[in-house]
Amino acid sequence: MPSPMTALVLALVGLPFAGAALVGVVGGAGRQRDALVVAASSATLVAAVALVPVASGVYPLHVSVPFLLAEATLTLDLFAHLLTVVVAFVWTCCAVHSLDYLRDDDDSSRFHVTALATLGATMGVVLAGDLVTLFLAFELMGLLAYLFVVHKRTGKAERAAAKYLVLTIASGFLLLAGVLLTFHIGGGDSLAPVPFQEDTSALRWLAAALLVLGFGVKAGMLPVHIWLPDAHSVAPSPASALLSGVLIKTGAYGILRTLYMLLVPAEGIDLSVDPSAAAGLVLLVVGLTGAIAGVAIALAQDDMKRMLAYSSISQIGFVIAGLGAAAYLTGDRSAAYGLSGSLYHIVNHALYKAALFLGAGAVLKNAGTTELRRLGGLWRSMPKTLTVMVVATAGITGLPLLNGFVSKSLLHHAVEAAEPVRLLGAIGPFEAAFVLAGGGTVAVLAKLLWMTFGGPANAGLKKVADASPRMLAGMVALSAAMLAIGWAPLVLLHSTITPAVQGFGLDPSVLVSYRQFTWEHAGFSLLALAMGAAIFALDARVDVSRARVPRWASIDYWYDRSIEAGLQVASLAGTRYEAHIVSTSRAIRSASASASLMRLRWRRARQRAIATIVEGSPDRHAAIVFQHISDVLEDDRVATVEHAVAHAEERQREAPACPGRGCDEYIDAVRDIVDYTAWRVRNDRIATATRMVRSDPERSLEAVEIALREAGDRTRETIIAAVHDLALRRMAGENVIPHMSTLVVRILHSEDFAGNIARTMPPGWHTQGPLGPSPTVQPDTSPSASPLPRTLGAWITDIVQLVVAAFTRERTDWGEDRPEQERIVTLRRVSNAVTRDLDLALSIMLVVLLAVLLAAR
Amino acid sequence: MSVHSNSLLSPALWAVLLPLAAACLSLLYGRLPRRGRFLLLGTAPVASALFAAILVRGVLAGSSHEIRLVRLMPDVYLSLRVDAAGALFGLSVAVLWSFIFVFSVGYLRDDRYAGRYHTFSMLCLAGLMGVAYAGDLITFLAFYELFSIMSYALIVHEGTSSAIAAARKYIVYIAAGGSLLVMGGALAFSASGAADFAAGGVLGPGTPPTTATGAALLLIAGFGVKAALFPLHGWVADAHPAAPAPFSAALSGVMVAAGTFGIVRVVYEVVGARWLAVLAIDRGLAAVAAFTAISAAVVAIKQDDLKRRLAYSTVSQMAYITLGASLLAPGPLTGALVHITNHASMKGCLFLCAGLLARNAGITRVSQMGGIARRFPVTMAAFTLSALALIGIPPLAGFVSKWVLGYGMLDAGAGGYLVVLLGGAALAAVYLLPVVRIAYLGEPSEEREGSLAPARPGNEAAPSMLAPIVALTAITALLGIAAFADGSALSLARLAAESLAGSR
Incomplete structure (x- = not known):
């Protein structure tokens, strides 16, 4: 609990x-x-x-x-x-x-x-x-x-x-x-x-x-x-x-x-090296540089909020300088000044910078802008906001009776104590920087207030309302807190900050006896005020905000440049790398193309082998005729592909289907699709021709040529007409394999190659082969064979015939209305591919295992 | 270590067998009733996850067990063994797979080949579970090849020309890697005479150094293909965009990680840390991994294809794991092992988000994503959180990995790699945050706005697609916030690293 x-x-x-x-x-x-x-x-x-x-x-x-x-x-x-x-x-x-x-x-x-x-x-x-x-x-x-x-x-x-x-x-x-x-x-x-x-x-x-x-x-x-x-x-x-x-x-x-x-x-x-002192010195220098640079850049801004933002950089510079001084002076009693000043300043800055930004917000909300050039004369219409901002300004500039006074005085003591060299007897470089930054703060805030609220009202800003009560409430509460701290600064110092400093291991004795208001403190406050007034007056004459600084002088410029350069390097690396990847892809693709050629040859050999098993080897004459027919059909196929590609290139020249680089892709797609389609058509024709050669080798070559003459050109036109659409679909990333299959089926139906041939061939020839459209298992009629082998032989023949029929069905009865079939075929194709790859890996493994086992003997 | 008397009672066996059964069942996908089939198939990954959780509990309680399934040759068995590293990996796989399965139900709703997808997906799951619980190198390789090769069918699934090309590339790389693995495995086996994984390695001090070098290099290169180590990572960037989104999530989340898991096994339990240190392979491996981590992240910056960008990110993140494993100390190894789990959750979620956008809005490129967060608020919120986690923003999962890895690196005296770790993380911010920025602040394109239904609560995506994304995001947060807990992934990884690398 x-x-x-x-x-x-x-x-x-x-x-x-x-x-x-x-x-x-x-x-x-x-x-x-x-x-x-x-x-x-x-x-x-x-x-x-x-x-x-x-x-x-x-x-x-x-x-x-x-x-x-x-x-x-x-x-x-x-x-x-x-x-x-x-x-x-x-x-x-x-x-x-x-x-x-x-x-x-x-x-x-x-x-x-x-x-x-x-x-x-x-x-x-x-x-x-x-x-x-x-x-x-x-x-x-x-x-x-x-x-x-x-x-x-x-x-x-x-x-x-x-x-x-x-x-x-x-x-x-x-x-x-x-x-x-x-x-x-x-x-x-x-x-x-x-x-x-x-x-x-x-x-x-x-x-x-x-x-x-x-x-x-x-x-x-x-x-x-x-x-x-x-x-x-x-x-x-x-x-x-x-x-x-x-x-x-x-x-x-x-x-x-x-x-x-x-x-x-x-x-x-x-x-x-005393780490604390070394780091402290670095931080002291960084902090004071920030304090001066912040106000210097702030003076050159023409926007309220940017001015306040740079002033924040300057104020955080004070805080860091205080921390640095405390670290630098560790072991010395004055270290407590630095730490307490920083802690106190953290609290104070939270109050007045919040009030100033809220004031700027009220101006933006009611006057519509924070650009100094378009503001002015708001003291008449926004007096309450002005009051709050004046209080906050008094706080940030460190005027007596407000909260900034005490923290700045503490920081001043710290910087003074940390001074390494003293010039001109009393004031060293750190202290000078500190006072200068204080003066700058006064000038920045004076400029901000003057250009926003002072002077004559700008045109268009006549009827500006003051901040609404709720907006004002937040600002007033912050101001009240500032006034309260400023009225009794030592309460906070002694009750909280001194013990905290002690908690960090520093000797707080200087704080215990610290006196809030001394003439020295007030003097420096007035000095800052005077310097601020001088800078403000100078700035009014030479408008710093018009000053042009070369671009390379700003850190922003180098930041942008380095980001740009980084992105460019990344982009270059990416492009180079992708190019490399593409070239390896090409290599793999060409290797796999030659592999698929070998696969094609292997498949042809297998088909021939199956045909031989089923029907016995063809005689020599039939084989020669068959070879001729194959050549004729292959020539037709090649011609179809060439025609289609030439056609596609022409179409591409006239009306590009795709701009720029995609053109190659389009031609490639056309070639792939026609290649595949024509190949399927040719296979079907060869299957038909095989049956024919076996039944009547004498007349078949002529029959094929006649059939080609009748159907070939029309088929070619059909393919070329359909391929454009398919190629575009494929380029869009669609799966076109089912469409291609449908196309092939349509072509085979319409050209009726077998029918054409049948007209020149003796009737009934196509029922003799096992590869007919409706494979029928024929009873073995040879009476001389003994019963057992005969039955076995019939069984084997039957099985082989069924297998062959199953393979050829893919080509012969593929109705458009049978998507189930198509799915099976696709699945089979994928599983074929997988098995093939399994074959590859397994065979490599087996070979290696064998080698190792042999070597181990 | 106890040998189970009745191997049929082992949860490890069932975690492997159930997905196999589901694979057989999903052959009948088209014939099963529409609702029932998802419940039936979904049982497998969920039950595997439950069994994996039981095994994790057992490991945390200090028990471990080993079963021998089939005797292949004298002294060579297919055997399963559960140790802390395997239990952690197995649980990550099964849990991620359960979510991916749910997502794929929605993603593949209109896909006519969903049955095929599920068949191969379940086969892959079985292979991965087998890899997680493999007790010896032979079993490991058998299951490893199973899922590697079955993945081919999943990468090629969409059947587009790019998918076919990517899958072809994948199989070439993987087959080559597989043959290296077999050679390396055979070398290690012939040198040691035993294939069982053993802490400290199986190669005795008397092994000829050339044999040890050969075995180590071959095995590491073989797994390096899957683990996407430069220069063997070529398939990654093509395979991820081509595969269906749920599978690219699995690919990135656990499959690539299986390669790094293999490297861990090789380094600590086959070759042994001592041998690696003697041969100075560990330093080489670390250098390669460091180079991969940075260069892949640089290349990712300019990728416009979202999945491709994420794929390169995977290459970079996997290299952290290899780097952590190669430092041969328990600290970085803890980081590596816990990063496998964390990365699975984060990257899985990112890929599912990318898949959802691709399916429901047709968006695959970062440049098309302008203002998409208004239309897909839940998806992009999940994407953003996962991206922040991957960068390593506390208190999400990625921070835990980076912290443990970084701390371990310093402890192992390899503080220089801190630059790689943090530089890679900074680059992750450079390639992931612009995606988020464009999605939230970019201008939507007119034509897309016209084609999409206006955003309304409930029409972002099917619940079956949104739920896994939200759940994975929650897990990512939990893996970070609750890393202190007993039984968290981190505690399990500590246990695993202690037993793997502690006793060298």
């Missing part, structure tokens, strides 16, 4: 999924569904908050459920708990906002289902107690978010979504490799540091690099951020708020876990 705490922890993950399922079942776009959406996300929030009194004092709380390979572990510690509350809160705000935002969207139910399921997955990421669970939840979250990006299904959205998916899956495989390696070196069962072992340090580095890169993709870390601006700007605004506010933060969270797990310095083992 699970305790209430366990149940609540499970509910954090389970409730959203249950909600998603319910919403999916209810569907539609009614009030019922809307209520469900809000209820599910707020219930999760309530569960998270309800855990606060229950769980305090028992952290960390472990819950495990059997799942997948072994079990999934959820661990609720103080920081994870804080994150669950923040995530559920932001989610609820966005859910409320999205009800109105998606009112006219046909796919709104899909959005809500996706959102709730993603909430569950995100909770899984935050609560994950072991590396596999973290990976699983992270993958699930990333894949579900694909539906956010692709939601609008415009061409732009699909391209962005494709890029997102490629990077998500690629990062998933990087993560999987990293996770496997971590397990290999002895970790992963929990998120605690992996003890160092001799001779695994290379693998450890590799694992850390893979994990950081894998998480970094989702976080929007600099070189692998390329999906982010596209994806965030095409997703519906509430989804952008979630992507930017929450999802990319899980990437940063993953990086934090990786650093803690793999790179905390070893105790008692002396390493030449």
Whole structure:
């Protein structure tokens, strides 16, 4: 029986999924569904908050459920708990906002289902107690978010979504490799540091690099951020708020876990390179570069949401820089500044970036666009939205009395402490970059607000309504949270973040004595403000968004190029390979053609043998006549095939039955069909001729020639007329064998070869042979033979005659109205083929076995 | 190991005999009552599956048994034996076959030659069950040749020129492979004097190295034809599109896998891991498998014919299994064995979906699939899930295989092959996800929309075709989510790998 705490922890993950399922079942776009959406996300929030009194004092709380390979572990510690509350809160705000935002969207139910399921997955990421669970939840979250990006299904959205998916899956495989390696070196069962072992340090580095890169993709870390601006700007605004506010933060969270797990310095083992410091320095540089590059590119954007997206890249840069500083400074007291600043910033950024994106959503919904050039002067018509966005801007720029102030100050301390060299006495390159990025943030947000709300109203935007109450509710709630944190920033710091920092093994003493408001902090805030104003003024003069950067300078360009090149290589490989396959097919086909020729000869020999058994060998003269007749009939057959092919080629020239490459296929089909048909006709004629030769060799050659003259041309015409249609059917993939058989039967009926011959031959000749249309068992009339052998001989003759009759019936009495017959014949043909192949394999086997047995002797 | 006193009581025997009986029965297909015949014939695969499940339970409980059926020569018997690997493979075969049978009832409803199809299909099932439970190399080869050659009639079934050509190609490859197998088997037999499978191999340390090399190379190449190892895989891409969909599902799901199963038997129980390591054949085999895995996946990317694309995917996935088997350690072997089962479920479902689309909408090419998900929602949902599973997205079946394989590779000291494993998986995403994307987001073609009835619940396809697809998807999910459970495919594969590779 699970305790209430366990149940609540499970509910954090389970409730959203249950909600998603319910919403999916209810569907539609009614009030019922809307209520469900809000209820599910707020219930999760309530569960998270309800855990606060229950769980305090028992952290960390472990819950495990059997799942997948072994079990999934959820661990609720103080920081994870804080994150669950923040995530559920932001989610609820966005859910409320999205009800109105998606009112006219046909796919709104899909959005809500996706959102709730993603909430569950995100909770899984935050609560994950072991590396596999973290990976699983992270993958699930990333894949579900694909539906956010692709939601609008415009061409732009699909391209962005494709890029997102490629990077998500690629990062998933990087993560999987990293996770496997971590397990290999002895970790992963929990998120605690992996003890160092001799001779695994290379693998450890590799694992850390893979994990950081894998998480970094989702976080929007600099070189692998390329999906982010596209994806965030095409997703519906509430989804952008979630992507930017929450999802990319899980990437940063993953990086934090990786650093803690793999790179905390070893105790008692002396390493030449301190892994933590080295990795920290790299991350510090990557983070600060991202922070500056993000704002620089953001200034050049002409779309609200793209601007905000690049600003997110910049903000996540701050977070990563803080993590880097903390890792770099491990062992130093100031390391606590970095970690606490990052954690705090994660919370803060979730609040204000969500508010900003929701504001952008309100503008898009009511003014119809987010393009800055087409906006302006909305302060008059959308004052409430403006208010919320101003509060959020104050937050993100780090003004005093708002939440960003404290986290930025903490990060500033960390960067300052991590400064390797100091120029100009006080300010080093890191600190300079930090301040510059802060100034840039101010400029970006100022430009965004000014171009959207400031100035004169654009034509067409005169009668814009403000955000609806439900949309506003979400934004106001977020602003209220920002103001609350800003009013008493130390509450959160001391109650949650300091213990969390301690939990990560850092000395929190600097935080305990931390003073929120000092003139130094305020000074830097003002400095950033001043720099922002300067940049904004400069930007207004030299419109950066008009700046043309060469295409090769963007990472996007190289991404596109590499994808294209990859596909081209694949296509080339595929084509080459197929060509190769076709040539082997040809070889097999020609080999099998010669095999079937041999089969034909063998069959003829067998027929001759059967005839000989049944009737005794023909005399020499009859054999010569028979040979002549065979030649005449064979010539006729060849002529028929040649005629038909020539005819088909002519038809092809006049009116192609098929364009391009298919022409060869058409001629081939014609040849095959005529070949088969003419062959069947010829066989029948030969059977008739055989009977005739046996009864009267003298006159038969002449009789055959007469009969051919009478019926031959007409038959040829019939075949040629019918073959076109059959060839087309065959090319369409239809099975034409039954049609060909029908054709042959029709021809044999109409030409009446036997009848023609009968006219020139003495009456009654055709009843003498065993191959007549109605085989009759003739009593043996020879009186001289002894009774027993005679009976035996008669039996054998009878059986052979019946067998022969059964074989020839295929040719002689095949009515069109007897599909059963046809099926038997087809079945027999297939089984013949199978037996033949069995013969082949068996005979090879037997030969080999014999050889081996002989050799073994 | 106990020899059954009364071999007629062995479930293994019945699992093989029942399909044979059903094959005889389906000769009378046209004369049986319409409803009754499906129940009659369907009993065979379902009962085989039940017997296989009983055998799995027995193996999990620790018992194993062996029966001798017919004495062929002095010291040579047809014998059946049930071990963990065989039990797992047998259960996968029988379960997949049950679903395929149900699907084929709907798929072949208007086919005049359905009787012929069922006859040969049951013969194949009997052969495969025999392969799963074969106790020695001779029995293995006998059953193996049985289903290999009977498959010819199923590939040629539709009678189109491409089917005839594909079947011809198939039989040429398979007959050649079969003769290699017989030669290799004879060599191994003459060197060891015993044909029974034995953990650690039957070739003694005193065997001349040339004999051992010959036997190993011949047997591996012979099975490699069926297992679609480069460069012996030429028949795969032609045979799959030509065969009727239910049979291409079986072909991809378990028949190709029977080749890899044969390789596992050869590597661990005929030639023996020790000999392979001495002769360095294991490294060569691993390299070939790695190359096959990547190159087949690359070739699959640009295939427009859906079944052809899936066929190349099979070549690539089968190479993982061979790779796992060739590393000569229990870890990767576990991954390989469990991937046989997982792949059967995933790829079986994908081929059935492709068959359903081909039959009900006439769609065989990826480029024709635009927006088809609106018309076939259940089918495409199943396709999507199975595709995600095949790529290795957690928590579905494919992830379990990849995880166990990858983990095992690291343990076996062959971490470099991780690149192949994950690279192949990434390529799987490249060739499968566009199909899904086109089906959901592509623009439907006018002419197709005109020819198809509008989507309504219930008119997607016959229940007998949809049910197997849904069931296989559920199994795919279950094989992933419940992999931890006792008695799951994974636990059975662990057991099998331990007994095969643990005692070298």
